Structures are given as C-alpha cells and as structure tokens.
Amino acid sequence: MPQTNRQTVYASVTKRIITELEQGRVPWVQPWGTPDVDTPLGLPRNGSTSKAYSGINILILWGAAIENGRRTQNWLTFKQALSLGGCVRKGEKGTTVVYADRFVPKKERVKAAENGDDPQAVAFLKRYTVFNADQCDGLPENLFVGASPLSERDPIPHAEALIEATGADFRIGGDKAFYVPSQDYVQVPPQPAFRAQIDYYRTCFHELGHWTGHETRLARSFKGRFGSRPYAREELVAEMTSAFVCASLAIVPTVRHSDYIATWLDLLREDDRAIFHAASLASGAADFILAFQDESDSGGMAA
Structure with missing residues (x-):
C-alpha cells in the first residue's frame, strides 16, 4: 500500500477514536451493558x-x-x-x-x-x-451463540482461577492498586473494599496488564513519570488489556482511570499511530494472560 494510503488509514481510525473520547465515550469499554x-x-x-x-x-x-x-x-x-x-x-x-x-x-x-x-x-x-x-x-x-453476562456476585470462580494460574506475585491488601516492576509484584485492595465488587476483577487485570510488560515477559518500557507520554502509553495498554481480558471472561469492561482520558487525547492527537501500537501491545498482553486459562481449567499452576 502506498505511504499516503497507509497514513489515511492511521489518520481515519485515530480521528474516530479521538471523537469518541472527546464525547466522553471510551471505545474499548462503552456502551456495554x-x-x-x-x-x-x-x-x-x-x-x-x-x-x-x-x-x-x-x-x-x-x-x-x-x-x-x-x-x-x-x-x-x-x-x-x-x-x-x-x-x-x-x-x-x-x-x-x-x-x-x-x-x-x-x-x-x-x-x-x-x-x-x-x-x-x-x-x-x-x-x-x-x-x-x-x-x-x-x-x-x-x-x-453469544457469551452470557455474569452476575456481579463475588467471587467469580474462573476469574479467580485465571489470576492464580498466572503465577504472578499477587498481593491483596492496602487501599491502592499498583504494579512494582522493580520487585515484580501486583497489589490490589481486598475485594470488599471496592464500591462495586466486580471492579475488583477489572482492577486485577489492569495491574496484570502492567505485569505482562516485565522484562522477563513481554519487555515493555516502564520509563516515564505520571503525566508523561510514556506513562500515558503504558496506562493505555493496561486499560485495553483489562478490557480485552474482561470481555473474554464475560465481565463488562469499564474505565479504571477516567482521569487519563485528557492525556490519551493529547497522545492520539500527537501521533496517529499511537492507538494502533497500544492496541497491538494490549492484544499481546491479553493473549499472554488468557493463555493461562489452560492451567486454570486443568487446576494446575503456572511455573
């Protein structure tokens, strides 16, 4: 495809995503439900x-x-x-x-x-x-034949099994959710601490999205301070990873960090290939996590 045609594809898709975000709709989570x-x-x-x-x-x-x-x-x-x-x-x-x-x-x-x-x-x-x-x-x-939405009762057994099967150092406690690359562990608050208990799983898979980027896994860069372009890119990848994994598990996706939308808009306006790159990385991260379903289905643990 000629260069101009490739640019047209990138620009047209990015323009559509920007329009959705500007109108307050996040295209990888809404309007599910x-x-x-x-x-x-x-x-x-x-x-x-x-x-x-x-x-x-x-x-x-x-x-x-x-x-x-x-x-x-x-x-x-x-x-x-x-x-x-x-x-x-x-x-x-x-x-x-x-x-x-x-x-x-x-x-x-x-x-x-x-x-x-x-x-x-x-x-x-x-x-x-x-x-x-x-x-x-x-x-x-x-x-x-479509997937049937799950109830919001806690726990969701197959989501719990998938989290366990990843073998991630997954810690529960405190009042914040985060991933620490230098020590390679995820921490999330206890499920009852969430206003809607289903948000616990959305948060878990967001942080596991970050976890896939460790140098021993998919080796993404974690450079960049809060508010910077690299930081926004990684958060965008984690947000879409969570949405893709949740959709696969019949859990309605949502936006965990709506305050990032303005930063994402800046990123997309600056680079019309950013959403393509982030979506590709998110697919890879979601596939990495969902590959552990075989382990969870068999009751085994990943090494």
Whole structure:
C-alpha cells in the first residue's frame, strides 16, 4: 500500500477514536451493558476460521457491532459467508478492518543476494471488508451463540482461577492498586473494599496488564513519570488489556482511570499511530494472560 494510503488509514481510525473520547465515550469499554444494546460480550472473531481479531481491529469491530446493535461478535468476508452456505444480505454495508505485515520486495532480495547483506523487509497495511454474521442469511446457528453476562456476585470462580494460574506475585491488601516492576509484584485492595465488587476483577487485570510488560515477559518500557507520554502509553495498554481480558471472561469492561482520558487525547492527537501500537501491545498482553486459562481449567499452576 502506498505511504499516503497507509497514513489515511492511521489518520481515519485515530480521528474516530479521538471523537469518541472527546464525547466522553471510551471505545474499548462503552456502551456495554446499556439496555438498548444486545451485542454480546467477547472478543470479535472470524466466523470461518474462529480466529480472534487483535489490536486495533478489536476496537473497530466492537464499535461497529455496538453502533449497529449486532447480536454476535462473529465476522466474515463476503466469500467466507458464501463458503459457509450463507450470503451477505443485499444492501448491507461492511466494516473495514486492517492487516499489518511485512514483506521483502523482489528488488531487495536481488540486491541483498548481490551484496551478501540481509534483505530489508517493508511494512505494509492492507484494508479489507468484513460483515457481521447478523448481516447474513443462511449461516450455521453456532455463529449466533453469544457469551452470557455474569452476575456481579463475588467471587467469580474462573476469574479467580485465571489470576492464580498466572503465577504472578499477587498481593491483596492496602487501599491502592499498583504494579512494582522493580520487585515484580501486583497489589490490589481486598475485594470488599471496592464500591462495586466486580471492579475488583477489572482492577486485577489492569495491574496484570502492567505485569505482562516485565522484562522477563513481554519487555515493555516502564520509563516515564505520571503525566508523561510514556506513562500515558503504558496506562493505555493496561486499560485495553483489562478490557480485552474482561470481555473474554464475560465481565463488562469499564474505565479504571477516567482521569487519563485528557492525556490519551493529547497522545492520539500527537501521533496517529499511537492507538494502533497500544492496541497491538494490549492484544499481546491479553493473549499472554488468557493463555493461562489452560492451567486454570486443568487446576494446575503456572511455573
């Protein structure tokens, strides 16, 4: 894709996110749970391959599903709908998602072979159109099965099991929630200390989002003081990590640090690729945490 087209994609998606934030809506958590929205919780998936979408595509597809009141988080290309025995209804408008990758041009391979150097890959960003299963006819019924929201009773066993399975040094006590990179531990207040007990789990997965960034795990940078751009970036990653994990566990996401919104807006206005980068890192962090579900399901502990 030409450079100008890539810039258009980054700018258009970032502009949409900025508009949402300016209007007081945080696109990775709202408006889940409102009475007029029937969209089920969960991460968006490709209905043909069952593969979960990641990074910025989660925000794009969540937004499209909620805006249009879709009944499912399953998405398909036009051809995939046909391959499953269905079809996109006439007049339905698709949603544009993006695919980022790298390739080595032929000229670069030839040049590298002549000089004995390593060929240099070139980044590209491709757009393609998908449709929610709700926009199609004739698809298998399993594509319309959504996650059921959990009650807010405490505890939530599978959330507790996942936290334990991570093997994180997870301490409960005090009146503040935080992660200490230098000592690699998480601390959160006792669950009854939260006004809404469901917030305990949202907070746990926010702090575990930070925990994934330790140098022995996903190795993100923790440099930057409160209010700085690096600090805002890491908080944005942790916020979205919590939202992605909570959605996977059928826990309604929320904003833990609404006072950061102004800083996030500054960050996005300054760099139209920031939300892409943060969403990608958040997907990686959420995947890292959710990979421990196998341990929690089997009753084992991670090393």
